[in-house]
């Protein structure tokens with residue numbers, strides 16, 4: 001009796017899994033290159049093997065290039081973007097520390113939630129979704145609230161706003177962060193441990209960075225800008241409106257398109273997925289139900305993909321009364 005298992009092996013795991021191939025043109029995740037996928041089938045290495053440590057060193061060099069930084073403390077978090085954000089809050093904030101959050105979309109709310117969980121005092125400055133902050137507004141608020149930490153989003157993917165950061169970066173660099181009083185309330189994400197040792201999927205990350213170095217950072221930026229411009233012009237030529245009105249604030253990586261009256265955003269997204277296996281997303285947070293979001297990130301950022309998604313949208317809309325009335 002003791003050898004009898006109470007839970008049987010689930011039958012679903014005895015059937016083969018079939019993973020369909022999809023073109024992921026949402027704001028993320030997006031497709032990765034064949035080369036990166038292949039590298040994920042590399043043999044396992046031990047986490048202290050010299051080959052693995054060398055890959056970590058290569059990744060570090062690649063990240064310094066990607067972020068154009070000379071900082072020595074460059075390391076990776078094994079986790080999603082949320083894990084990265086959470087780890088920042090856990091490592092920087094302590095009880096009653098003040099954090100200033102610049103909110104113009106859902107990621108400001110998310111940061112406030114994370115900071116509150118660390119016991120921090122959260123102060124918020126706000127802009128309408130679709131707008132960015134000016135350096136003057138940030139400087140004034142930093143003087144007013146004197147926070148220990150400041151949070152702002154570079155690409156607010158819920159609205160498609162690109163926040164200019166250069167001047168804001170200089171303002172922040174003039175301020176000094178004080179040391180922690182206590183160790184952070186996390187073991188796995190403690191930056192002092194991670195700075196010593198980090199990562200577990202570095203072969204694929206190394207391949208992605210190697211591709212970036214081969215293409216060149218500036219060339220990669222130009223490719224993203226050219227494809228975004230092509231997409232923006234194409235969207236407007238379909239009589240659709242871009243959500244971010246100010247040209248300067250339009251993110252090249254995530255484009256937000258106003259869903260016209262009489263069109264159901266979800267039906268359109270489902271149509272593209274069911275018929276063509278192409279993903280475009282709906283809005284998020286303040287833009288929920290109001291926009292579509294098209295992501296052109298990394299491997300997916302090609303003129304071919306832009307033309308393809310424009311053709312699918314045009315085909316879909318051409319059967320709708322809204323669109324016929326515009327012709």
Ligand SMILES: Cc1ncc(COP(=O)(O)O)c(C=O)c1O
Pocket residue numbers: 027028080081082083085107153155156157158
């Ligand atoms: C600006 C921004 N921050 C954080 C995240 C969270 O990333 P993840 O979904 O990988 O946890 C996202 C995801 O879309 C994002 O766009």
